[in-house]
Structures are given as C-alpha cells and as structure tokens.
Amino acid sequence: MNGGGGDESGGEDQDVGGSGEGMRKPLLRNTGSWYRMTGPSSAGQQYSAGSSSMAVMGRESHVSALLCTLIVALGPVQFGFTSGFSSPTQDALIRDLHLSISQFSAFGSLSNVGAMVGAIASGQMAEYIGRKGSLMIAAIPNIIGWLAISFAKDSAFLYLGRLLEGFGVGVISYTVPVYIAEISPQNTRGALGSVNQLSVTTGIFLAYLLGMFVPWRLLAVLGALPCTLLIPGLFFIPESPRWLAKMNLMDDFETSLQVLRGFEADISMEVNDIKRAVASANKRTTVRFQELNQKKYRTPLLIGTGLLVLQNLSGINGILFYASRIFKAAGFTNGDLATCALGAIQVLATGVTTWLLDKAGRRILLIVSSAGMTLSLLAVSAAFFLKDNMSHDSHLEYILSMVSLVALVAFIIAFSFGMGAIPWLIMSEILPVGIKSLAGSFATLANMLTSFVVTMTANFLLSWSAGGTFLSYMVVSAFTVVFVVLWVPETKGRTLEEIQWSFR
Template sequence: MSSRENSGLEDGLRKPLLHTGSWYKMGMGSRQSSIMSSSAQMIRESISIFLCVFIVALGPIQFGFTCGYSNPTQSDIINDLGLTISEFSVFGSLANVGAMVGAIASGQIAEYIGRKGSLMIAAIPNIIGWLAISFAKDSSFLFMGRLLEGFGVGIISYTVPVYIAEIAPQNLRGSLGSVNQLSVTIGIMLAYLLGMFLHWRVLAVLGILPCTLLIPGLFFIPESPRWLAKMGLNEDFETSLQVLRGFETDISIEVNEIKRSVASSTKRTTIRFSELQRRRYWYPLMLGIGLLVLQQLSGINGVLFYSSNIFKSAGISSDKAATFGLGAIQVVVTGITTSLVDKAGRRVLLIVSSAMMTMSSFLVAIAFYLEDVLPEKSRFILGIMSLVGLVILVIGFSLGLGAIPWIIMSEILPVNIKSLAGSVATLFNWLTASIVTMTANLLMTWSTGGTFTIYALVSAFTVVFVKIWVPETKGRTLEEIQWSFR
C-alpha cells in the first residue's frame, strides 16, 4: 500500500463506494495514440457528460413519480384498503417526512462515500418502499413504504444537482443542471398519465423501474472530480476529469483551479454546525435556503397535489385529464428552460418566472372571489379563467423557480461546507414543502381565493428577493463563484 493511501486511511478518508472503473484508465492510457479532430473531440466530451447526466437523471424521475403517485390513486387506495381521508393524508405527507430525514443525512452520506455511492444508498430504500406499497394489505405497509421512498428522495434531491454541477463544464452547467427539474416533471407526468389507466398496485410496481436502472448505470460513470480532489484522491480525480472532458482535452488549467479551491478545505468528512456560523458563509447559505424555501412557498406543491380538487371546484369535469395536461405543460416548458439557462442567465429567468406566478396566482384568486358574486351561468367563464391562471402558474414555475434554485444552491456553496450547508438547505425545502402540502387543503377550505392571494404575495416577494440579493452565476466556474463570496 502506498504512503499516500496509508495517510488517507489514517485521516479517516474513504475510497468512493463505487470506484472509478478501470476501463476509464485504459482509455487514458491509449489517449496519446488516438488522433481526433476538434469537432470529434467536442462530440466525445458531450457524449461523456450527457451519458452521466442521463443516468443520474433516473433519480429525479423517481423523485417526481413519488410526488405524483398520490394524486391519481387517492380514491382507489381509500376504497381498496378502507382508509379514511385523514389516513390517506398521512400517507401522502409521509413522503415529505422521509425526505426531511433523507435531506439531513444526504450531505454527510454524499461526503463520506461519494456522490455515486450516495445515489446507490438512495435507490435501495426507494425500491423496497415501492414493493411494500404494491403488496400492502393495510395502512402499516403503505406508511412504511412511503417513508422509505421519501428517505431516498430526500437524498436524491440534494445529490443529483450537486453531482451535475460538479461534473459539468461552465458553459453547460445551467442547461445540464436544469435536467434535474426536467426529470422530476417527467416523473410527475408519468405518474399522472399511467395513473389514469393502471391499478394503484401495478403503478407502484412500475415505480421501482427508475432506481432499478439507476443502480447498474452508476457503475458506468465517473465519480465527481471535485469530491475526489477534496478527498485527496488525486489520481482518480484527474482520471475522472479527463474522462468527462475528453481524452484529448488539456485539463491542466481546470485541475489547478480545482486543487487551489480545495487546498484550504479540510479532508474530514464530518462538518460541524459551528463552521456554518463563520461570516463568509452566511450569504451563500442564506441565498441557498431562501431560494429553496421561496420555491415551495409559491404554493406549487399545493397546486399540483390538489389540482384535481381545484379543477372540480372550478367546475371542470375532466379533472384527471386537466391534471395530466398540467404535468405535460411542466415537462415541455422545463425542457425549454434547459436551453435558456446558460443564455439568458439565472437571475432573468427567476425574475420572469416569479412575476408570471404572481400575476397568475392573482388571476386564479380573482376567479374564485367572483364565484360567490356572479350568477350560476357565469361559472363556466370563471372555470376557464382559473384554468388559464393555473396553466400560466405552472408555466411560470417551470420557466425558472422550479429548476434554478437547485442549480444556484449547488453552485454557490463552498466545497468545504457543501455537505452540511446543502443538507440544511434541502431540509428547509422539504420542511416548507410539508407545510405547504399539509395546509393547502385547509387553506382552500377556508378560502380558495385567499389561498391564491397568499401564494401571489410570496411570488411577488421572490421577485424582490432575486433582484436585490441573487447574483448571476452564468458563465463562471464553481471556483470563481465560491471565491466571490470570500
């Protein structure tokens, strides 16, 4: 064993759970003899990066499928298992509880065994959870399965955006980072679509597919080079970065930047809360938490979870079809966003997104306020008005507030506190999501118009928050962004 490995063991460091494969090093060994044109090299680099993103995107698809599962299955599960409405509400909310636990653990797991190892850990409880739900005979298995799913989703929600940010070149980081949210919306849409035709048990069995494919896929992609560098695994770090950038690319400048960035950081895998109290970390931490909390306070989860009921109360009969339509719109607009993030910039899209959500929430609120004033024959017009408002709301969310807070969180947090700070930001996101999900039904029972007025005011505050405090991170390396906060 080499002296470097001995010192690594003495420091309590761990090798990656899923090691960089030997086939990468074979490619490295033969790179000198291969002759490639610059255009072919760009294609090679793109294939390597996109393969990595495509594989880890299976995690957010699982995330979205978990979020969307309870919407089309509510009545069938209640009837088959004899649950009360309150028991089903507990079932729905347990995913958030599990996700909060997963979020707390996610940073330390990702720091201790690597980003790929963390995703492996997340995939296993997800698979077990879906199987528990599919074979459930009573509420106990149902609840256990939902908790396990939530735990896995909590880890995925932190690890995937961080991994993508750490492997992506600066000119593609925004677009590739948006794939995380695009995959979540695809998962939600699939749950809505398949839930219209399949029994809830069959739908739960299909829920294991993303993570079942993710596990073998993780063996074919490299570990995050920045994590490897922080752990002092320099040979693996350079191998990983070379694979990601292409075997003929000169990576010396990027290698030096990353080494300089991690030189001042500790190799310890355990970070204390006291380290977050240092003044230079307050700003990036507050930005990360603020954006992820405002994302949820916009009310999007309340709208998506209870869209069928909202459509019913607005007088729209095909509520499941309308809900699926919302899911499809989310996918299309989030797909468009992936091409805009690195061109228009993060701040512009966040401002436009929040402004659209403000106007659309007010439009829905007005429609429900007028419901009690206008005669019965005008209800159809109000239904159309609320439908248009909800569509614009979902378009606005998908245009920026859905994807960009996760991108910015993964960009601005310094590497030496990213594990704990990222866990804290993700925890706040899931805690806020739980509050919004649990209160949405109660608020809409109190006043649907009033509920959307509250959501509109939060979105208006988000515009102000972004304009005053959020910096533009487009076109800058992670090291440049993080040094700017010092």
C-alpha cells in the same frame, strides 16, 4: 471531514487520513474509478486490460457529462413520480383502503417526512461514500417503499412505503444537483443542471398519465422502475472529479475529469483550479454548524436555502399533489385529464428553460418566473373568490373555470421557467466546498420541511377557501421577486471555484 491536504502541484497520490493504500483501495471500488490512465492524455493512449466497460465507453464514444447527467436523472424521475402519485390515485386509495381525508393528506405528506431524514443524512453520505454511493443507497429504500405501497392492505403499509420513498428522495434531491454541477463544464452547467428539474417534471407527468389508465397498485410497481434502472446505470459513469480530489485520490480525479471532458481535451487549467480550491478547503478544520454564521458562509447559505424555501412556499407541491381535486373544484368534470395536460405543459416549459439557462442567465429567469407566478396566482385567487360569492350562472361559471385553468397553466409555466430548476442549481453552485455537505443538508432539509408543511395543509386550506389559499401563495411569490432582485447573484459562465471565491 477528510484526512490530509490537497496537493497543489498534483502528480502523486496522497494518503487519506494517513492510511495510505489501505484506505485507497476500497474507495476506488466504491467510486467506480476502475479505469486507469497509463500516460498523458492522447488519442492513442492505452488503458489497462482489466478496465471496466466504463473505460470502453470512454475510449470509443468519449463519455460526456451529458450521458452521466441522463443516468443520474433517473433519480429525479423517481422524485417526480412520488410527487405526482397522489393526484390520480386519491379517490381510489380512499375508496379501497377506507381512508379519511386526513389520512390521505398524511399519506401525501409523509414522503416529505422521510425526505427530511434523507436530507439530514445526504450531506454526510455524499461526503464520505461519494455521490455515486449515495445514489446507490438512496435507490434501495425507494424500490422497497413502492412495493410496500403496492401490496398495502391498510394505511400502515402506505405510510411505511411513503416514508421509505421519502428518505430516498431526500438523498437524491441533494446529491443529483451537486453531482451534475461538479461534472459539468462551466458553459453548459446551467443546461445540464436544469435536467434535474426536467426529470422531476417528467416523473410527475408520467404519474399523471399512467394514473389515468392503470390501477394504483400497478402504478406503485411502475414507480419502482426509475431507481431499478438507476442502480446498474451508476456502474457506467465516473465519480465526481471534485469529490475524488477532495478525498486525495488524485490519479482518479484526473482520470475522471479527462473522461468527462474527452480524452483529447486539455484539462490542465481546470485540474489546477480544482486542486487549489480543494487544498484551501482541506487546510481548514471541519466547519461546525454554529460557524456557518460567518459572512463568507452565511451569504451563500441564506441565498441557497432562501430560494429552496420560497420555491415550496409558492404552493407548487400543494397544486401538483392535489391538482385533480383543484380542477374539479374549478368546475371541470374530468380533473384527471386536465391534470395530465398540466403535467405535459410543465415538462415542455422546463425543457425550454434548459435551453435558456446558459443563454439568458439564472437571475433574469428567476425574476421573470416569480413575477409570472405572482400574476397567475392572483388571477386564480380572483376566479375562485368570484365563483364562491356569486349567484348561480352557468355561463359565468364556465368563464371563471376557464380563467382558473388558464391561470393555473400560466403558473406552472412561470414556475418551470425559473423557480423549478434554478434554486437547486444555484444551491449546488454557490455553497463553498468546505461546507457543502453540512450546508447542503441544511438547505435540502429546509426545502423538504416547507414541502411537508405545504402538502399537509393544502387539502385543508382548499376546503377552507380555495381563493384564500391561492392568495397566500401569491404573497410568497411576490416576496420572491424582491428576494431575487436584492440578493441573488448571476452565476452564468463562471466556474464553481470562481463563484465560491466571490463570497470571500
């Protein structure tokens, strides 16, 4: 997957694929490593006069992993906006473009089809052009897709726009968690990693909120803003130091890490750990798909993929995509307002998770989250079954409507408490560097495939039986509790290299 081996002693640059400087220069331009160190790290060290604004920011304000995380988090905001767009626009889209329920369901789920293509490409893109280059490429089809939806005159443009959006989402879904994990200090990696899901929920909430006040065409234009801002933002952050090390750009690797940790920080120990891990990975030949069945690869792949699949099979996307319809079916006249409130609660709950992750740990939060989801879905299912099979009683109907509302809110809180953020975080932590591009693409593809199945079938399942739909989601959540207890390790407070070596 890359040329040459790592240099455990550090110090000098090595050729990539034997091409020396000829290969090195274009990679530097692509990764944004325009700033250069001219001596050992110190408060008074000098940087070249040709440095970009990235160097100025690093010298004056010590560019941190938090700032980099907030910039790349614009990508997941776009992801969330894509997920939330369907709910407030369903009635207007069906009316204005004369769509059937099946056509709208196809529109809602086509983003997942595009995301599957993006997921397949994401690992190799992130491997060969870097994390920043992948995000740059992902932003462009997202912007074009939103504009296609905004100017759509029929279902064809809607579908095209949704597919383009989905491709970008597929690349973003893999690349952002990996980038954040690779730049974060081990003691804050959980909090910074959960910003990915916090941004997704923020995007969903914005789609719900703005959808109450603006027409769907203008809402689509607003959907292009996160990626429009992401593109220039990428020029102000460093490339992942671990990717630079893997590409044998050792000077730029150390510079990037120093910028991320602060110019007075001692990074020698972290530099040596990363070089050893990269050297070990580079000694092995390229891993083929069939070789993932080796135990040292199989276990982390099963855990990472299993969590991402179970995350979607809990029905979260079906609920978020069609929340307005679910609330109307439960008896609420203003389903959009209830949906907006649900989105706000999801943002707040995910924010609490961001604070807790590096304190409580990943494993316990996953157990609490999946158990809470199971109980909440059981209550929602029971409320809908009783509502569908009782004689007309306005007072009892009101009580059941309130039960379903409270239970749905509890489900969203429980999901946000762990299953929303942690599967992506764990995937980015446990996959060994030698298989990260291939296995990460596979795990992201599995996530998008199950998301497609859930969003495509949710409308039809709700028409068949709302109670039965939520009961099936409950069974998956109950299985998730068992899966976490038996399989998922704790990764809190450990370096990526320590986590990945533990599977050997």
